[in-house]
Amino acid sequence: MPVPTPDAMTAQPRAARPAQSTTSEAGAEAPGASFFRPGAAPPTPARKSTMSAGAPPVGAPDAAPAKRSATAAPTTAVARCDHPPRLAGRKPRLPAEVSAASCAPLDGLDPTALGVTYWFEAPPDGEPRAQSVLLKGRLVEPDEGQSKAPTAFEIVTTVHEVIPGSGWQCVTTRIPDVAPGRWDVTATPLAGSRPGSVQRTPVGRPGLARGLASGRTGFGMLVDALAPGVWAGSWSALVSLGFVLGLSLQAVLAGVLGLGWAPLTGVTLVAGALGLVGAKGYYLLTHPVERRRSIRVPGMSVQGFVIVALATLAVGALLLSVPVGAVLDATAPGLFLGMTVGRLGCLFAGCCVGRPTASRWGLWSSDRHVGVRRIPVQLMESSLCAALTALSAIAVGTSPVAGSGLVLVVGFAAYLVGRQLLFPLRAVGRVTRNGRMVTLVVASAVLATGLVVMWSA
Structure with missing residues (x-):
């Protein structure tokens, strides 16, 4: 989850000056008065x-x-x-x-x-x-x-x-x-x-x-970590809640596909821990400015989490001698449910923010530097994941291809398409020039192919 770019600051010695003794020229407030009305605008100071x-x-x-x-x-x-x-x-x-x-x-x-x-x-x-x-x-x-x-x-x-x-x-x-x-x-x-x-x-x-x-x-x-509109600890709390809810949904769907929920839950816990490492590594890899500052800078990328977590689940399925496709399909709805809740954590923590706007449909939020009325891109992505949660859960329970891994492939391709369409609404631009378009084309092709296979099954 990206974090806003830090401000550049240089320090030089200067002569000491007497302190200002001026109070706010807005004056002491009358009872019931307050300093601001809704709204806002712009990027990093x-x-x-x-x-x-x-x-x-x-x-x-x-x-x-x-x-x-x-x-x-x-x-x-x-x-x-x-x-x-x-x-x-x-x-x-x-x-x-x-x-x-x-x-x-x-x-x-x-x-x-x-x-x-x-x-x-x-x-x-x-x-x-x-x-x-x-x-x-x-x-x-x-x-x-x-x-x-x-x-x-x-x-x-x-x-x-x-x-x-x-x-x-x-x-x-x-x-x-x-x-x-x-x-x-x-x-x-x-x-x-x-x-x-x-x-x-x-x-x-x-x-x-x-x-x-x-x-x-x-x-x-x-x-x-402190700024108006930023709720300390909200990201960790909501991401943890999303993980627990996703784990519970995975256990339910494991029974639908004939898998034992206990060993699958154990493997998923390991996959989640390694996924956090992958999320941090992917973030530092795609944000070189932050990497040069410090590896301790806050920020993670959901792509890194998904890649490492799913790879760990596949390896775990092989070690448990259970079908890899069934494990991945049982995990798909829970993965999207966790992302649904986790994106709300991004909103309250001041990351993955949308561009400033004067539109009445904007939502006032902060990137930890500037609190403004913004395009609520976190809510849009959360809504996309909620829809994919419902659709993939229905597919696991009703589609004849459930258990082959196709439910996860189609669902994640749909997520990538939606995510790439939302990227231009974000305040932080893409690092690569053509990465968004390449990802959009490939994900669209995989999505179309997967839907045709599921429809014809």
Whole structure:
């Protein structure tokens, strides 16, 4: 399951500056008011950063308060949120937020990081444009112990394509390897409609506001997994649930084909464990950028799981002296059922996301960097797998070719056709230039041939 491409960030020393003391120009909220309405847009943010390791924390004797400029921040009013993005999980009430990454067992572990989220609204009309935000942070309450990590930072985060009319969205920025403790962060929207034309001057329009956030650092891997619309642990929970449900359905259909469910379940457990290794290996193989970062980067590919798991099942069937075709056909409906539930985990975990859209049929979701209204491609693929679950289960129980392995072949070919048709709706493009078309043609030919054989049997 792919993970969004990380932002590029470079660090250079700079002179220490006094901390901003400005609060959100949107003002303190009136009771019942909230900061955003539904919607969103665009892809991965690009960041430029400047950090200082020698800057004193706020509150040090030589840190004088910064003067507020009369034109330093926009004066946009806070908008009422009648229908907030449901997958955000909560209603943010200020433009800027620091990720709540407190977890007692992980406190104090290295590396530390700080997560900052900025909320803004896309313009109602016009052309797609970029929106940049200047984030300035300074350590105000260091943790105990000496640290040589930076105590101040300055980062420009750019959302490259804000789609007009797409409503409210958020961009989450992670600042790694900073000094542990409590930080104050000021977020200021900048002028410039293209990434190369960003000006370091504040810009004001409805839906943009300058804000101040305060919060603590956390364990880096935990901070990377936190963002509005991302539910920590959801992918593991739903994939595990899908595996259990698929295993149960396989046991039922094994009896239909005259197989013993107990030995088949044992082989399937082994196949599932090895399939996870295959999923990780396939992901790293097809995502060279992530592979160069670290093999620990999160992300798996369902193709790798299916290839390794089915190969393990075939070998297990031979060792058990049972028909390989019957084992594969009994497994097919359970495999599709597991993928039906597992794709919901992708939706809540922020992977395999769809492209941003302003359509009313879009669903607000996040890729862990940008929370936007997107094409719900995970739900589409989940629906495809649900249909294949029902059709393959019917075929196992009624078709004369059940037990030959043809049910799995036809079902998986149909899945590949549907998957390739959904790929253009994804936010992350294909790695290979012609791989999608070749896969689509081959899978379509196998599907057509298999259906003819099943119909004539």
